[in-house]
Amino acid sequence: MTMYFNSVADLLAMDGHGVYVWSAVAITLIVMAWVLVAPLISRRQLLRDVARDIQRESQRQSAGSTSKTKNEEKP
């Protein structure tokens, strides 16, 4: 099997149609990449938010328990 075009320059030019074909290919690849990347970004953001919430909750709990022990020591 051989390439239809004689050179890479010919492949890029496509007898004047290159600008149409390659721009269509570029737009398609960008959109397809975005379709996969967008949910991955939101997934990472969400997991970070959940982790931050867990940390805050545990901090609040530990702060609450220390104040309790202080109160108990007072009298």
Add this chain to the structure above:
Amino acid sequence: MNWQWFHRLGSPRWFYQTTERWLPWLYLAALTILSVGLTWGLAFAPEDAKQGNSFRIIYIHVPASFLALAGYYIMASAGAIGLIWKMKLSYMVMKAAAPIGAALTFVALVTGAIWGKPTWGAYWVWDARITSMLILLFLYLGVIALQYAYQSVDAASKAGAILALVGTVNIPIIYKSVDWWYTLHQPATIKLTSAPSMHPDMFQPLLVMILGFYIFYALALIVGTRSEILRRERKTGWVRELAAAEVRS
């Protein structure tokens, strides 16, 4: 009959954990098949006698259009399953399918417009096929918009599912538009009932690209659904464990 698989399928957690193992293979398959098909179609296939090299846009235009239409059926079916069996996972699939379908419809319209310039002399024509595809894009955008229009997730899912189901009336119109209104868009190249109107040297890479787009679609739908599962289950123990593990690593 054993219905256990059906109940398991309804469990978002089960879906999330099972698809984890499929992902690397799907990425690999999509990347390989799309690279082979694109290289074959763009560099090795012979040029079209009438349209010259601009016809090579077919290798992305037709697969994207195929999946834009097939994806609509998938989205509407997922919505119907959600309405009938109240399956939450099904609504999540529906929500994930909407932006993918919109993106592929956009690709079909844009590549079609770019192809139209050297072939018809115009980027945009109010041809029946093109207009009905534009309506498809608006239907997808409508389903996306409805997901954010309600406070209640359940109400948003139901409204989205109903719009998706009503919109299915557009799909046969799109398929038949090239036969009913014979204006500018060429009739289907591939038909199940007859041999393709294309030389095998041009047709084989197109089949490879269609297969590649199907695998890409499956991959994108799984990735999108997984992200949506985490969003809706973020209060549950298993997602909290996952988040804690992710941050630690």
